[in-house]
Amino acid sequence: MTQTTSTPQPLAGNFWRFAILFSFIVNIILVIVLIVALAFIFEIKNQIAQPLVGGLSQSFAEMNQARIITTIPVNETITVNDSIPVVFDLPLNQQTSVIITESTLVPQTTVYLNGVPIRTNIVLPPGTALPVQLNMVVPVSQTIPVSLKVPVSLNVAVNIPLAQTELSRPFTRLSGVIDPYNTLLNDLPSSWSEAFFGR
Numbered sequence: 001m002t003q004t005t006s007t008p009q010p011l012a013g014n015f016w017r018f019a020i021l022f023s024f025i026v027n028i029i030l031v032i033v034l035i036v037a038l039a040f041i042f043e044i045k046n047q048i049a050q051p052l053v054g055g056l057s058q059s060f061a062e063m064n065q066a067r068i069i070t071t072i073p074v075n076e077t078i079t080v081n082d083s084i085p086v087v088f089d090l091p092l093n094q095q096t097s098v099i100i101t102e103s104t105l106v107p108q109t110t111v112y113l114n115g116v117p118i119r120t121n122i123v124l125p126p127g128t129a130l131p132v133q134l135n136m137v138v139p140v141s142q143t144i145p146v147s148l149k150v151p152v153s154l155n156v157a158v159n160i161p162l163a164q165t166e167l168s169r170p171f172t173r174l175s176g177v178i179d180p181y182n183t184l185l186n187d188l189p190s191s192w193s194e195a196f197f198g199r
Contacts, residue, residue, distance in 0.1 A: 042191050050185045057182040060175035064168055068160040073153075080148045090138040100128045 106122040124130075162168060189195040 042189070045185065045188060046190050053178060053182045053185055057175060057178045060171050060178060064163055064171045064175065066162045068158065068162060068165070070158050072156045072158055074156055075153050076151075078150045078152050080146060080150055082146050083143050084146050085141075085143050087141045088139075090140050092134045092136050092138055095131065095133050097129045097131050100124055100126055100130065102126050104128075 103126060104124045106124060108119055109122045111118050111120055111122070162171070
């Protein structure tokens with residue numbers, strides 16, 4: 001009876017040796033990367049993460065407390081339609097002529113005919129102009145309709161708190177998203193001594 005002995009396949013043995021060596025090299029690289037990352041982790045936290053997240057948190061809080069301060073130029077024409085009451089006393093002191101609109105009797109008037117005075121009644125016909133002196137105060141009380149186009153040119157100062165606008169809600173929401181990360185970074189140690197011995 002003959003015995004057969006199995007000899008290892010050289011290809012399979014080479015593959016396993018390569019796999020072990022490759023795994024060993026990858027593990028060494030990962031360990032080196034981890035050590036380097038741990039060496040710079042506090043620098044990353046102090047120089048990058050904390051200023052970035054803290055700056056965002058502070059900026060959102062300041063934005064919610066900010067004010068919109070500006071000057072808006074206004075150049076427009078405004079149409080004014082209104083009624084204005086006019087009440088005043090109008091003094092009159094002037095000479096004028098009045099026209100008689102109907103026959104007017106002037107009784108017992110002295111008329112001179114050839115130097116002889118005669119008392120008689122005189123009738124003035126319509127359309128006769130009589131010169132008169134007006135000296136009186138006339139009360140005026142009227143309502144005057146006014147329709148004007150008024151050009152307006154001015155600078156309007158604006159001072160609006162941002163918290164009273166619709167922008168307040170997104171800034172408050174963003175601040176609520178960032179604040180927990182800012183608190184977490186502030187609670188983390190900033191150096192190896194703080195990590196091992198506390199603050």
